[in-house]
Amino acid sequence: MNVNFTPGPSQLFYTVQDHVREAFRNSIPSISHRSKEFEHIYAEVKSGLQELLGIPSGFHIFFTGSATEIWERSIQNLVEKDSTHFVNGAFSKRYFEIAGQLGKTTFKVESPLGSGFNEPVTLPEQTELIALTHNETSTGVSLPMAFINNFRLNYPEALIVVDAVSSLPYPNFDFTKIDSVYFSVQKGFGLPAGLGVWFVNDRCIAKAEKLANDGKSIGTYHSLPTLLTNEKKNQTPETPNVLNIYLLDKVIQDFNRRGIQIIRKETEYKAAILYQALETHGLVQPFVKDKASRSQTVIVAESGEHTESISKHLEKVGLFAGEGYGEKKKTQLRFANFPTHSKEQFELLVDTINTIV
Amino acid sequence: MNVNFTPGPSQLFYTVQDHVREAFRNSIPSISHRSKEFEHIYAEVKSGLQELLGIPSGFHIFFTGSATEIWERSIQNLVEKDSTHFVNGAFSKRYFEIAGQLGKTTFKVESPLGSGFNEPVTLPEQTELIALTHNETSTGVSLPMAFINNFRLNYPEALIVVDAVSSLPYPNFDFTKIDSVYFSVQKGFGLPAGLGVWFVNDRCIAKAEKLANDGKSIGTYHSLPTLLTNEKKNQTPETPNVLNIYLLDKVIQDFNRRGIQIIRKETEYKAAILYQALETHGLVQPFVKDKASRSQTVIVAESGEHTESISKHLEKVGLFAGEGYGEKKKTQLRFANFPTHSKEQFELLVDTINTIV
Numbered sequence: 001m002n003v004n005f006t007p008g009p010s011q012l013f014y015t016v017q018d019h020v021r022e023a024f025r026n027s028i029p030s031i032s033h034r035s036k037e038f039e040h041i042y043a044e045v046k047s048g049l050q051e052l053l054g055i056p057s058g059f060h061i062f063f064t065g066s067a068t069e070i071w072e073r074s075i076q077n078l079v080e081k082d083s084t085h086f087v088n089g090a091f092s093k094r095y096f097e098i099a100g101q102l103g104k105t106t107f108k109v110e111s112p113l114g115s116g117f118n119e120p121v122t123l124p125e126q127t128e129l130i131a132l133t134h135n136e137t138s139t140g141v142s143l144p145m146a147f148i149n150n151f152r153l154n155y156p157e158a159l160i161v162v163d164a165v166s167s168l169p170y171p172n173f174d175f176t177k178i179d180s181v182y183f184s185v186q187k188g189f190g191l192p193a194g195l196g197v198w199f200v201n202d203r204c205i206a207k208a209e210k211l212a213n214d215g216k217s218i219g220t221y222h223s224l225p226t227l228l229t230n231e232k233k234n235q236t237p238e239t240p241n242v243l244n245i246y247l248l249d250k251v252i253q254d255f256n257r258r259g260i261q262i263i264r265k266e267t268e269y270k271a272a273i274l275y276q277a278l279e280t281h282g283l284v285q286p287f288v289k290d291k292a293s294r295s296q297t298v299i300v301a302e303s304g305e306h307t308e309s310i311s312k313h314l315e316k317v318g319l320f321a322g323e324g325y326g327e328k329k330k331t332q333l334r335f336a337n338f339p340t341h342s343k344e345q346f347e348l349l350v351d352t353i354n355t356i357v
Numbered sequence: 358m359n360v361n362f363t364p365g366p367s368q369l370f371y372t373v374q375d376h377v378r379e380a381f382r383n384s385i386p387s388i389s390h391r392s393k394e395f396e397h398i399y400a401e402v403k404s405g406l407q408e409l410l411g412i413p414s415g416f417h418i419f420f421t422g423s424a425t426e427i428w429e430r431s432i433q434n435l436v437e438k439d440s441t442h443f444v445n446g447a448f449s450k451r452y453f454e455i456a457g458q459l460g461k462t463t464f465k466v467e468s469p470l471g472s473g474f475n476e477p478v479t480l481p482e483q484t485e486l487i488a489l490t491h492n493e494t495s496t497g498v499s500l501p502m503a504f505i506n507n508f509r510l511n512y513p514e515a516l517i518v519v520d521a522v523s524s525l526p527y528p529n530f531d532f533t534k535i536d537s538v539y540f541s542v543q544k545g546f547g548l549p550a551g552l553g554v555w556f557v558n559d560r561c562i563a564k565a566e567k568l569a570n571d572g573k574s575i576g577t578y579h580s581l582p583t584l585l586t587n588e589k590k591n592q593t594p595e596t597p598n599v600l601n602i603y604l605l606d607k608v609i610q611d612f613n614r615r616g617i618q619i620i621r622k623e624t625e626y627k628a629a630i631l632y633q634a635l636e637t638h639g640l641v642q643p644f645v646k647d648k649a650s651r652s653q654t655v656i657v658a659e660s661g662e663h664t665e666s667i668s669k670h671l672e673k674v675g676l677f678a679g680e681g682y683g684e685k686k687k688t689q690l691r692f693a694n695f696p697t698h699s700k701e702q703f704e705l706l707v708d709t710i711n712t713i714v
Contacts, residue, residue: 009387009596017381024374029549030366065422065551068595072577098577186596192386194422194551194598217574220429220455238425239366239543241551241598 006322007336013190039234048252064196067184077208089136116293135167138325140300270346363679364693370547396591405609421553424541446493473650492524495682497657627703
């Protein structure tokens with residue numbers, strides 16, 4: 001059986017195909033998003049995510065078409081003038097650029113590819129939003145939790161927004177230290193693409209309402225107040241991707257049955273054995289040197305001139321590595337470490353890498 | 358076998374479940390939206406829609422999360438100050454409201470529920486966009502083609518934007534008389550919800566570019582210039598609903614194999630026998646009195662106090678009528694007449710209605 005390690009769209013979570021069959025048996029693709037049945041699914045997703053990720057009350061859960069949409073909506077709804085962005089790869093950079101396109105004054109803290117952020121930085125006092133990419137999918141750099149949790153104290157007025165597109169459900173966020181988190185379902189949740197999931201707390205709602213009251217444009221059907229009005233009824237403003245919301249509900253239930261502690265421990269085990277193999281290997285090494293900045297969910301190997309041969313070697317046993325991102329396409333390999341990837345698959349991956357000399 | 362006549366989300370087109378199976382067999386839900394395979398699917402959707410709907414060159418085809426999103430994006434990208442909206446139901450009204458929320462000066466031409474537009478109307482000279490709802494899903498009112506085609510001559514500067522959410526693939530638009538058309542896939546195309554499809558011509562692109570050059574905000578990842586840059590590579594700016602785009606490709610191929618002429622003729626036949634049954638029935642009648650304004654794809658019956666009993670009578674033979682919309686929920690029934698609904702199903706529907714006395 002083939003195993004796909006590309007970090008996104010990921011290999012599907014192994015239960016998804018059965019859930020799709022069940023969905024068609026129950027006519028889920030044709031239910032109305034104004035029906036009791038849909039409201040029940042939305043409510044289950046909310047309670048399921050609260051349980052899985054420890055999200056406290058005071059946080060709302062909204063659906064969008066993509067995480068890219070959340071970049072735009074979050075700037076529209078949460079920033080009047082100034083936003084700050086920690087940029088260390090293609091995806092954090094794009095969020096920064098979107099804020100500029102929307103006419104905001106943007107402040108950028110940049111780190112070279114493969115490096116993370118550890119040291120405290122002084123930000124503009126007037127910054128309204130601090131954009132943190134927990135896991136930069138393009139480089140495999142992750143932000144330490146202590147780094148994320150440090151901002152609340154020093155910038156109590158700013159809204160702290162965390163991109164967890166390619167790390168959730170793994171990270172154990174302290175939701176008292178952040179105001180918004182988002183992800184898209186085609187990474188760690190192993191679903192078909194086409195759905196973004198956005199958590200915001202009441203401070204975010206209040207900010208959007210203030211902007212609207214001050215006559216600023218916060219968009220229309222996907223403004224936070226409109227999303228909130230609909231969420232109160234467990235509905236969405238528009239006809240959403242109902243099938244994917246149903247599948248998300250089912251996969252969250254699968255995750256909760258397994259238990260988030262086990263998922264986290266297995267993630268760490270799989271990451272540890274792969275980093276260990278890369279560190280001790282003659283031809284490749286981990287791209288991220290600082291251990292505290294190494295992603296547990298997207299592991300990037302600096303493979304240089306051996307990239308193609310390693311990739312082919314792995315393919316022979318049915319293991320498909322992801323290419324490097326952008327300029328690193330031909331010199332790096334990326335390995336997603338998501339809940340769908342089993343310990344056995346990672347052990348096979350590590351054993352195979354170790355045979356390459 | 359049950360038949361679902363609710364106008365949306367509709368009953369799935371009868372081939373969809375097989376296409377989903379095939380998609381999973383071929384790992385379509387995990388392909389990258391930057392892959393050759395995805396580019397091939399996007400290219401096929403474009404050429405397939407061009408063939409099916411007679412779309413000439415000079416029109417571009419973009420994907421969004423929903424038709425609701427297209428309401429917002431079209432106003433953002435095509436209107437600096439003034440838009441005009443023909444409003445005769447809940448959906449045309451919502452497009453009008455979105456333009457207002459985006460700070461535009463909106464001009465509304467309104468018609469009572471169940472009535473259409475036939476007479477020429479004088480619009481503000483400075484109007485930049487004329488919003489026409491070809492088929493108002495809430496009331497079953499359709500705009501005659503001659504009415505739509507009349508605007509180009511009198512308002513050559515305005516962009517003419519047509520909402521065909523619940524009528525395509527049936528209508529045979531004259532694309533020299535309009536600038537933009539859009540639909541969502543969960544109606545006539547019989548797909549799971551979560552995808553909007555937007556056609557725009559080069560005049561729309563030029564207008565969006567002019568607004569951007571003048572320093573107006575036209576959005577970010579889903580602005581027309583950004584959509585266009587990606588469409589040239591048969592790609593999308595964000596990770597889209599790849600599975601639904603694949604399914605759309607397959608259903609368009611099914612439609613083209615059947616032939617649009619046959620689909621149109623069957624649609625007209627099914628509509629004719631149902632309107633005939635409603636006209637000659639003692640307890641119900643067509644809601645739309647003016648025959649030229651009657652929708653061929655969403656047929657609304659004024660059923661008054663008999664609504665519930667008729668609905669139950671139909672359910673006994675497995676036929677599920679849609680409820681009336683909004684305030685008409687308890688006094689009207691709506692019947693979708695989409696390609697997935699066969700002549701035999703409509704004949705059974707008509708025969709059953711005729712037995713109710």
